[in-house]
Amino acid sequence: MSLVLHDYELDADCYMVRLFLSILGITAETIAVDVHPGHEQRSPVYLALNPRGSLPILVAGDLVLTEAEAILCYLARSEAAGSPFLPDEAAAFGAVMSWLFFARGPLGAATAARLTAMLEAPGDPETLERQARAAFRVMEDHMTSRHLSGASWFVGDGPTLADIALFPPIVLSRDFGIDHDEYPALRRWMRRMRTIPGFITMPGIPDYH
Amino acid sequence: MNLVEGWYAVAIADDIEPGTSAGTRLFDRELVVWRDLAGVSHVWEDRCPHRGMRLSFGFVRGNHIACLYHGWAYDTAGQCRAIPAHPDLAVPETIKVATYHSAEASGLILVHSSLGAEAPPPPAPAPTGRALRSLYVDLAPDVVAERLLRDFTALDDGSYAGTLAGAPVLVFLQPFTATRTGLHLVLAGPGDSVAVSAAAEALRNAFEASSAPALEAAE
Numbered sequence: 001m002s003l004v005l006h007d008y009e010l011d012a013d014c015y016m017v018r019l020f021l022s023i024l025g026i027t028a029e030t031i032a033v034d035v036h037p038g039h040e041q042r043s044p045v046y047l048a049l050n051p052r053g054s055l056p057i058l059v060a061g062d063l064v065l066t067e068a069e070a071i072l073c074y075l076a077r078s079e080a081a082g083s084p085f086l087p088d089e090a091a092a093f094g095a096v097m098s099w100l101f102f103a104r105g106p107l108g109a110a111t112a113a114r115l116t117a118m119l120e121a122p123g124d125p126e127t128l129e130r131q132a133r134a135a136f137r138v139m140e141d142h143m144t145s146r147h148l149s150g151a152s153w154f155v156g157d158g159p160t161l162a163d164i165a166l167f168p169p170i171v172l173s174r175d176f177g178i179d180h181d182e183y184p185a186l187r188r189w190m191r192r193m194r195t196i197p198g199f200i201t202m203p204g205i206p207d208y209h
Numbered sequence: 210m211n212l213v214e215g216w217y218a219v220a221i222a223d224d225i226e227p228g229t230s231a232g233t234r235l236f237d238r239e240l241v242v243w244r245d246l247a248g249v250s251h252v253w254e255d256r257c258p259h260r261g262m263r264l265s266f267g268f269v270r271g272n273h274i275a276c277l278y279h280g281w282a283y284d285t286a287g288q289c290r291a292i293p294a295h296p297d298l299a300v301p302e303t304i305k306v307a308t309y310h311s312a313e314a315s316g317l318i319l320v321h322s323s324l325g326a327e328a329p330p331p332p333a334p335a336p337t338g339r340a341l342r343s344l345y346v347d348l349a350p351d352v353v354a355e356r357l358l359r360d361f362t363a364l365d366d367g368s369y370a371g372t373l374a375g376a377p378v379l380v381f382l383q384p385f386t387a388t389r390t391g392l393h394l395v396l397a398g399p400g401d402s403v404a405v406s407a408a409a410e411a412l413r414n415a416f417e418a419s420s421a422p423a424l425e426a427a428e
């Protein structure tokens with residue numbers, strides 16, 4: 001199945017999908033959308049594809065998918081059936097899904113804070129920053145507990161979609177003024193993310209050569 | 210509560226892995242904590258002499274730390290050794306990062322808060338324990354110190370001794386900024402590290418919750 005990704009390089013949700021595609025070793029045709037300053041994602045052509053006016057959009061034949069976490073789940077099933085990134089076992093599946101909803105829920109403040117800081121999207125920076133820090137603290141406490149239990153990833157013994165979905169908002173947090181000083185457990189985990197075969201960066205994520 | 214210049218814990222030693230760096234703050238001053246590949250930790254002012262970029266954003270290569278912006282590389286004494294844009298230049302001795310006195314004890318990285326000055330010896334290592342984790346509280350350091358003293362006992366080395374989840378612990382306080390405080394937790398005897406860590410989170414949350422009305426009133 002040919003895959004087409006409607007993409008904006010600086011968008012953290014688009015990066016989430018690009019990262020997983022790269023880890024899976026899949027090349028999708030990528031169409032660059034002029035989000036800033038063109039707002040092309042809200043042009044009539046794009047609203048016909050995705051009425052929400054957001055990116056990323058993945059087109060697979062007749063199927064049009066939006067929402068980055070849903071696209072991750074689709075790719076895990078369609079391109080990597082049986083892959084540990086989206087476990088079959090009920091408890092692990094449930095745990096991964098709860099982090100995916102966390103990524104779109106409380107952690108969404110981080111993505112919104114970054115868009116407000118970088119692309120002049122509407123939003124109250126102080127409120128968003130406070131909400132983002134609260135979400136980061138939930139992640140930090142979880143990964144501290146995991147580390148003390150001898151575990152390295154958000155769920156189970158290896159990377160899952162939970163790690164892929166939670167990574168962009170925190171690794172890019174300096175774009176909206178939150179340093180990583182208070183997150184030692186997340187720093188350790190972010191370094192580990194870089195060891196996943198196929199890992200790629202985006203602008204704002206240092207590429208250490 | 211009088212938090213004055215002196216030795217403070219700024220990180221759990223194991224959280225600064227060889228070849229990595231992290232930023233932190235002490236009395237609102239930005240510090241970089243990094244560990245070279247030989248395993249030695251360093252604490253410096255977190256400011257590249259070139260254009261002021263935080264060195265904690267940079268990366269460690271062997272026994273140098275390199276700035277993210279233009280790659281100026283500093284040796285373990287803080288001396289600049291390489292400027293990529295001018296590879297043939299003999300780097301002047303004056304290009305040097307300000308360094309703090311630091312030490313490792315009880316599984317913690319300790320720093321003397323006065324930059325450059327002669328420092329008294331670091332506090333004697335506490336009896337053996339396991340340094341567990343760091344937590345950051347959204348409250349002023351003196352407020353956190355005062356709250357700790359309700360249930361903990363202040364020791365000579367600046368730590369606070371008490372009990373969490375039934376286990377003996379030491380808490381080292383880091384005056385982070387005027388409104389934030391770091392706590393570094395050492396398990397000082399037998400105990401379940403995950404339960405102790407969770408109890409510390411509950412303590413942090415209780416500290417913040419009891420001060421929340423004041424915070425909201427100030428907004």
Ligand code: FES
Binds near residue numbers: 260276279281
């Ligand atoms: S600011 Fe550090 S090398 Fe330029």
